[in-house]
Amino acid sequence: MNILDKLVIPLSPEHLKLLHYIAILISFLFIPFISLIIGGTFISLYFELKGIKKGNAMHLEFAKDVIKIATVNKSMSIMLGILSLFTSILIYVQLFHSADFATVNYLTGAFIFVSIGFVLIYTYRYLLNLNDIFHSIKRIDLSDKKVLDEISNFETKSKKLSSKSGKLGLIFILIGCWLFVAGITVSFMSPTWGNSNMIEILFSEHVISNFMTFLLMAFAFTGATLMFAFFYWEGGRKDLSDDYKNYIKKICIYLTFGGTVLLPLFFLINLVSIPNNGLSYSVFAFTTVALLLIFLGFLYLYAMYKNSDTKYSGQLFFVFLFAILALIIKDQMAIENATQIQTEILATNFENDMAKLTGENTTPKISGEDIYKNICSACHSFDHKIVGPPYKLTLPKYHDDVDKLVKFILNPTQNNPGYPPMPNPGLRPDQARAVATYILKEVKKYE
Secondary structure, eight states, rough: OOHHHHTOOOOHHHHHHHHHHHHHHHHHHHHHHHHHHHHHHHHHHHHHHHHHHHHHHHHHHHHHHHHHHHHOOHIIIIIIIIIHHHHHHHHHHHHHSSSSSHHHHHHHHHHHHHHHHHHHHHHHHHHHHHHHHHHHHHSSOOOOOHHHHHHHHHHHHHHHHHHHHHHHHHHHHHHHHHHHHHHHHHHHHHHHHTTTOHHHHHHHHHHHHHHHHHHHHHHHHHHHHHHHHHHGGOOOOSSSSHHHHHHHHHHHHHHHHHTTTTHHHHHHHHHOOOOGOOOOOHHHHHHHHHHHHHHHHHHHHHHHHTTTTOHHHHHHHHHHHHHHHHHHOOOHHHHHHTTHHHHHHHHHHHHHHHHHHHTTTOOOOHHHHHHOOOOOOOOTOSSSSSSHHHHHHHHGTTTTTTHHHHHHHHHOOOOTSSSOOOOOOOHHHHHHHHHHHHHHHHHHGGG
């Protein structure tokens, strides 16, 4: 991303911290909206095809209403979808400048696919309205059969193009979101994955489980949003018949429940998959908040199903909205925890630049202890096995030779077949020397 790298400016630790908060805000704009686009487009396509096949006018009406709610309007799409994702790219370019992280590459790919998907999905939306116009014209008593045939021909082509653009748009959006999820996951998994290629990462259990969580939440949030739009927003829609209200309520409750029922399991799977250097009390706390909100959502769903009432549709919408926010904060905190070394590097660069500007010639010291705690401790301990062997068993062979240990850290090779190969931690030579010096000194306490 050489072009984007030119936009990077040196930032202080306080400004880097602020970027993480901005990333939370931008994600809170993007993720609920893109979730609604995915769920709404899928539901609309499903009921459009079902309505055409069975000749059911209610299915077709629901398909049209759902896509109108999901897509809102083009301005909102550009602001919440395209611009927010592009802003995320700029934030991560700044946070991961000069680091061996593929996050920006994945997010750039997501931006391309999502942008194309939006164009196709809005084409689908407007063609649905055009299909209605053709259908209305055909009902007019026209004596010219040739005109009626032409209208029928245009209607058939419009329906085919509508369905095709909707399906392709959904596929592009899904691929874009898959890349987006992979980019976020890479942000706190890079030290663990080392030099894994793109295919391995996209199909890894970590990315797949995070993507499944994203999809389940998307459908649950879509169901809650549809009930909010039909029954709560501005007092609810007044033009709905009782049959259509019951029809909408039934579908939305099943959709929300179906998306919600497996979410707690995936929350726990995703929490366990976060490496040790990404975990903190805050990560656990916000995962717990998300779980509690999902449980509260279950209670609202049960009350609406049992009482055949929609009065909790507003509360249900906000419960899922804040559950998404809790998950966004959890992920961003995991990223911040796992990339402390990168933050230290950027802070060091900032201090060096400031020193040059002020005429000072001081170079901040790199902490080997911090590097060990934030990267190495995820797999190694001094006196017991974690993933790799304990240092007290492996370091004696280096005989306090720092250069030899630095060489191994910069280019690790598998020496013990009883343990998995060590991934490249992506350290600079001065960082590798700092941590090598630290662990060679500390291991003597365990002799």
